[in-house]
Amino acid sequence: DIVMTQSPDSLAVSLGERATINCKSSQSVYFSSNDKTYLAWYQQKAGQPPKLLFYWASTRASGIPDRFSVSGSGTDFTLTISSLQAEDVAVYYCQQYYSTHYTFGQGTRLEIK
């Protein structure tokens, strides 16, 4: 299995400040043959199903605000919220699909400081 490890497990950020969430895979999720990185990000608010934020590591899903951005390559990736809004309080997950045994990170809980 490809193990996905997120850090930190939780963080508290002030409104308007930057939030950064990290995701590390136990092996590269980049496939050189097609130059694609097999990583997705999700946001899960309390009592709701997860919502797709990004796929192919950096393709923004429909309707996702541009204060959300991603970076990274190979095994190390970062999700950044440039200016935290109250509605961004949620648990964030990364997911690899390089292996067809899809796996998720353990989640990072984002709260308002």
Added chain:
Amino acid sequence: QVQLQQWGAGLLKPSETLSLTCGDYTGSFTGYYWSWIRQPPGKGLEWIGEINYSGSTNYNPSLKSRVTISVDTSKNQFSLKLTSMTAADTAVYYCAKSSGSGGLYNWFDPWGQGDLVTVSS
């Protein structure tokens, strides 16, 4: 608008079989794989398996011996059966569209609303 609607029994006894069904209202049933994913209370996400229109399946190896995912193409529905349920299988179960290019190697979007399944004697 509702894109995936799921239903099934929410309370099971140990050793019973979970049965859930998900209906697709996205209008793209034939072109994709369709997944089941679960989330124990307060914990993270675990992918269970997926199926396509033709009935080809891909299962999580850790659950494969207990899982059957089937498809009803006449109704644009797919179903999950998980046998020999224990308390460790208590979770919110989600259906989701496996949204890659129509084959394997998928992310998930959209998701169903989730069903809490509790296993208790």
